[in-house]
Amino acid sequence: MAIGTRDRIVETTAKLFLERGYTGTGMKAVALGSNATFGSLYHYFPGGKEELAAEALRTAADGYASRVGEVLGGAPDVVTAVRLAFEGAAVTLQDTDYADACPIATVALEVASSNEALRQVTAEIFEGWLVFLEIPFLAAGLDQPRARELAILFLAALEGGFLLCRAAKDPAPMYALGRTVVEAVEHALADTRP
Amino acid sequence: MAIGTRDRIVETTAKLFLERGYTGTGMKAVALGSNATFGSLYHYFPGGKEELAAEALRTAADGYASRVGEVLGGAPDVVTAVRLAFEGAAVTLQDTDYADACPIATVALEVASSNEALRQVTAEIFEGWLVFLEIPFLAAGLDQPRARELAILFLAALEGGFLLCRAAKDPAPMYALGRTVVEAVEHALADTRP
DNA sequence: GTCTATACTTTGATAGAC
DNA sequence: GTCTATCAAAGTATAGAC
Numbered sequence: 001m002a003i004g005t006r007d008r009i010v011e012t013t014a015k016l017f018l019e020r021g022y023t024g025t026g027m028k029a030v031a032l033g034s035n036a037t038f039g040s041l042y043h044y045f046p047g048g049k050e051e052l053a054a055e056a057l058r059t060a061a062d063g064y065a066s067r068v069g070e071v072l073g074g075a076p077d078v079v080t081a082v083r084l085a086f087e088g089a090a091v092t093l094q095d096t097d098y099a100d101a102c103p104i105a106t107v108a109l110e111v112a113s114s115n116e117a118l119r120q121v122t123a124e125i126f127e128g129w130l131v132f133l134e135i136p137f138l139a140a141g142l143d144q145p146r147a148r149e150l151a152i153l154f155l156a157a158l159e160g161g162f163l164l165c166r167a168a169k170d171p172a173p174m175y176a177l178g179r180t181v182v183e184a185v186e187h188a189l190a191d192t193r194p
Numbered sequence: 195m196a197i198g199t200r201d202r203i204v205e206t207t208a209k210l211f212l213e214r215g216y217t218g219t220g221m222k223a224v225a226l227g228s229n230a231t232f233g234s235l236y237h238y239f240p241g242g243k244e245e246l247a248a249e250a251l252r253t254a255a256d257g258y259a260s261r262v263g264e265v266l267g268g269a270p271d272v273v274t275a276v277r278l279a280f281e282g283a284a285v286t287l288q289d290t291d292y293a294d295a296c297p298i299a300t301v302a303l304e305v306a307s308s309n310e311a312l313r314q315v316t317a318e319i320f321e322g323w324l325v326f327l328e329i330p331f332l333a334a335g336l337d338q339p340r341a342r343e344l345a346i347l348f349l350a351a352l353e354g355g356f357l358l359c360r361a362a363k364d365p366a367p368m369y370a371l372g373r374t375v376v377e378a379v380e381h382a383l384a385d386t387r388p
Numbered sequence: 389g390t391c392t393a394t395a396c397t398t399t400g401a402t403a404g405a406c
Numbered sequence: 407g408t409c410t411a412t413c414a415a416a417g418t419a420t421a422g423a424c
Contacts, residue, residue, distance in 0.1 A: 005389080021304045023217035026417060038419080039390050048419065099307050105357055109300040110215045112360035113293050122361045152358065152367050153374040159357050160350025163299055166306035167316045173346050180347040184378045199407080221400060233408050236401070243400065 006044045008034040013056035014063075014103055021106040022053060022118070053107070054121045060103035061125040065132055072133075078140040082154060082185050086178030089158060090171040098169050101162035129155060137185075141192055150188055157181050200238045202228040207250035208297055216247060216301040216312070247301070248315045254297035255319040259326055266327075272334040276348060276379050280372030283352060284365040292363050295356035323349060331379075335386055344382055351375050 003011075012034035016025040027049055031041055045052040071088055075081035092100050108122035130151045137147035157177045164173040197205075206228035210219040221243055225235055239246040265282055269275035286294050302316035324345045331341035351371045358367035 019307045021215065021217060023215060024304060024308065027419080028416075037391055039392080042419070043389060049417095097307075106300075106303040108357060108361045109303060110218060113213045113291075114218065119361060119363075123363070126358055126361050149370045149374050152370045153351065156351050156354025156358060156367065156371055157347065159354040160352070163302060163353050164320055164346065164350060167302045167313060167320050169313075169317070173350065176343045176346045177350055180343050180378055183381065184374055187377065187381055220398075222398075231407095231409055232401080233410085237407060 005034070005036050005040050009036050009041060009044060009052070010056050010059050013052055014060035017053070017056060017060070017107050018101070018103055019099060022110045022115075027052075050115070050117060053118055057104055057107060057118070057121050057125060061128070064103055065129060069132070072136055078136045078189070079182055079185055081136055083178055083182050085154075086158070086161070086174055086181065089161065090165070090174035090178070093162070093165050093174065094171050098166045101166055102159055105159055105162060126155070137188075140189060142188060143192075146188060146192075150185060153181060153184060199228070199230050199234050203230050203235060203238060203246070204250050204253050207246055208254035211247070211250060211254070211301050212295070212297055213293060216304045216309075221246075244309070244311060247312055251298055251301060251312070251315050251319060255322070258297055259323060263326070266330055272330045272383070273376055273379055275330055277372055277376050279348075280352070280355070280368055280375065283355065284359070284368035284372070287356070287359050287368065288365050292360045295360055296353055299353055299356060320349070331382075334383060336382060337386075340382060340386075344379060347375060347378060 009030060013025065013030050016029055016033060020029075027038070027041060030036075030052070031038055041052070042048065045055070068085060071085050072081040075084055089101075104122055104125055107118070108126075111118040111122065113119075130148065133151035133154055134144070134147040137150045138144065142150065157180075161174040161177045165171055203224060207219065207224050210223055210227060214223075221232070221235055224230075224246070225232055235246070236242065239249070262279060265279050266275040269278055283295075298316055298319055301312070302320075305312040305316065307313075324342065327345035327348055328338070328341040331344045332338065336344065351374075355368040355371045359365055
């Protein structure tokens with residue numbers, strides 16, 4: 001079945017958020033990029049830009065979690081999974097001229113102090129990701145607090161890596177983070193199995 | 195000596211960048227916040243918003259490096275320094291209602307794919323910070339590549355922590371990162387002194 | 389559901405008096 | 407150096423025909 005107008009609008013919005021952020025993405029640009037008109041935009045999203053943004057963020061977050069989930073699920077063990085995630089992020093950045101990074105981060109920082117409704121949306125997304133990322137660490141035998149700590153380290157390092165790599169147009173920081181975070185995970189596992 | 199109009203403009207811009215980002219900060223708001231007029235704005239910054247942004251970013255970056263430098267320099271050893279840096283960031287976030295975070299990150303993500311001139315400014319700032327952060331690790335006896343890896347981990351984790359804490363309005367991620375990054379530093383030091 | 393036209397505001401920027 | 411007035415463009419959003 002063909003992709004509907006509504007889906008195209010959401011998809012275009014998420015893509016524009018990646019490149020230009022929330023404030024930098026105009027409804028005009030969304031209409032143009034999705035081959036929709038203002039009538040369609042406000043027909044599907046009576047709440048305007050804010051409502052559209054909320055849905056675009058949630059959709060993009062689900063898609064990104066799926067991508068990361070495939071990498072993590074396809075690895076034989078947690079350490080390999082973490083290593084592949086950072087290496088994959090580095091390669092993807094290079095392949096897309098440093099455009100394909102976290103679809104939430106830019107908007108999250110923009111709205112954190114200026115738009116309470118969207119701030120909550122980004123908070124829910126990150127919390128969902130953290131719960132999702134705890135799973136492989138729990139499966140590897142770590143207790144809950146420890147699994148959460150490592151999930152936070154994983155996500156924060158990935159986000160920081162996106163920031164440094166995109167600014168420098170250089171994948172090196174992401175590779176370096178892959179090495180240090182892998183070491184941290186190895187040490188955490190060693191502590192539970194002396 | 196009194197603070198000049200020019201300084202007020204730059205300071206106001208940096209502050210607004212923290213709360214609203216680059217695209218979200220209008221020249222009108224800068225003029226209002228700094229008690230300056232459009233005439234003064236474009237008198238001091240003929241290059242307009244872009245030129246003003248570049249200077250605001252560089253000034254804010256120097257100020258932030260000084261603040262971090264004081265924390266790092268005042269600690270008896272690297273491990274303590276790292277711990278205090280993350281704990282200090284967490285406390286500052288809480289004290290300022292999650293507004294006082296990295297003065298560069300939001301703008302850096304916004305411009306990474308859409309404004310090459312400002313992207314380069316943010317790249318230079320981050321590179322300067324990394325060189326600055328390598329120092330305590332080198333002083334602790336680590337070799338250059340290793341010191342760089344840990345500087346990247348430190349900065350990326352801090353940036354990722356700002357993101358997660360601001361989105362959630364919760365300092366917990368920053369404290370968790372403090373613990374895991376401290377462990378990573380401890381292990382790195384242990385490897386060089388077996 | 390989709391279209392065009394339009395209202396209204398804000399944006400970055402400039403001109404010229406003072 | 408500072409001020410006011412003003413511009414053209416882009417911003418969000420709405421109305422009403424189809």
